[in-house]
Amino acid sequence: MKKNSYHHGNLKNALIEAGIQVLADEGLKGLSLRKVARIANVSHAAPYAHFTDKQALIAAISTEGFRLLYERIQQTIEHFTGDPLRQLVETSWAYVSFAISNPSHFKIIFSGIVEEEWKYPSLIELSQASFQQLNTIVESCKAQGILQSESAEVSALAIWSQMHGLASLILERKLPNEQLEQIPKKALVVAFLQHMIKVEIPHENSVD
């Protein structure tokens, strides 16, 4: 970024960025340390100064993506403080739209590519923190009588599963027909949630 010779100065991040780019362009099968180094204008051995091996780079990309997702959801939660129903709808949509606009990140986080995940504790922390975000919202909704009142955790998992499944099916282009494909994705999210919610979800003056 700053120096034009020898020491790069920010190579670690540059390699992560390059990796994301490769994933977007060619998918996982096209991702190699050598290619990533090439894109960062650096010799093919240079990455080893920052990552112990290829898995470590993949884990770093995954962690970075998870962090982005987490922060996006956190912002949404704060933006709608005090309105749990709205929080539920908007965070669900944030999840699905994150997948749509960052397919590489979403896929690498959730495609079981990172082996031996326990070696990368920040990944696991983020995963649990993310679920906790949703769980808190669901508890608030139940407290307000918006959702049926059984185990909040099961309900949270039900919602997460639904949004995760929708995101996956969209990314894999498995939406079963054109009719469904033409429905705006946010409308699908709202319709799905409406199936589970007692009160009517109000029309929003869409924020994003």
Added chain:
Amino acid sequence: MKKNSYHHGNLKNALIEAGIQVLADEGLKGLSLRKVARIANVSHAAPYAHFTDKQALIAAISTEGFRLLYERIQQTIEHFTGDPLRQLVETSWAYVSFAISNPSHFKIIFSGIVEEEWKYPSLIELSQASFQQLNTIVESCKAQGILQSESAEVSALAIWSQMHGLASLILERKLPNEQLEQIPKKALVVAFLQHMIKVEIPHENSVD
């Protein structure tokens, strides 16, 4: 299968089976034509008599898996003819349990690995037929007042998404805590569906 020299007799299927085995043992990154040929006790060039290239083998494995899933669901439907609620519960469970017991097949079908899917029309047909199975059940449920009465297709997609998401999260070991992991998976399926259904789902004298 029959001859012990030169002509194999059933090599095409043997290669598909070998491919499934490799996927189960080492995942997609370990799958190569050469390895598959090795397992089938055949020279590394032999597969080219049956598949134009590596992609074609992958597509064949995927198609085979999809067919198994389709047939399993079809049997479940027929087994509970006349009882749409039961059909809904049991086919949902069939979907999730197929994923659990055939993770390689499930992943390869739904992981976007098959490129240029349009080259393999039977894959696309199976995909649409599968959704149609679910759609028919949902329509019956709505006719009986079991489900809310909006678009059957949207409801069907909601259910499919939910089960697909649950299956994916289980396979990727992303269930957020041990508490949830200890719940029998079928109980989760039932709980999820209960969120969307007006009537109580009866306890079944479990069939499988």
Added chain:
DNA sequence: TGTACATCAGTGAACGCGCGTTCACTGATGTAC
């Protein structure tokens, strides 16, 4: 401010590997007469 030195972040050659695919070939099988 200047110098000596440790540490850091890169280089480039080299290793061994398994892969996908092609090609000329050959052994086995099926069919027409």
Added chain:
DNA sequence: TGTACATCAGTGAACGCGCGTTCACTGATGTAC
């Protein structure tokens, strides 16, 4: 039943490739005094 021949399903050598990783190295940077 026997023979000629086309077709099919395999073989094994060869190609070129990109990869992950290691290693001895060197240029740049930071620090102690």
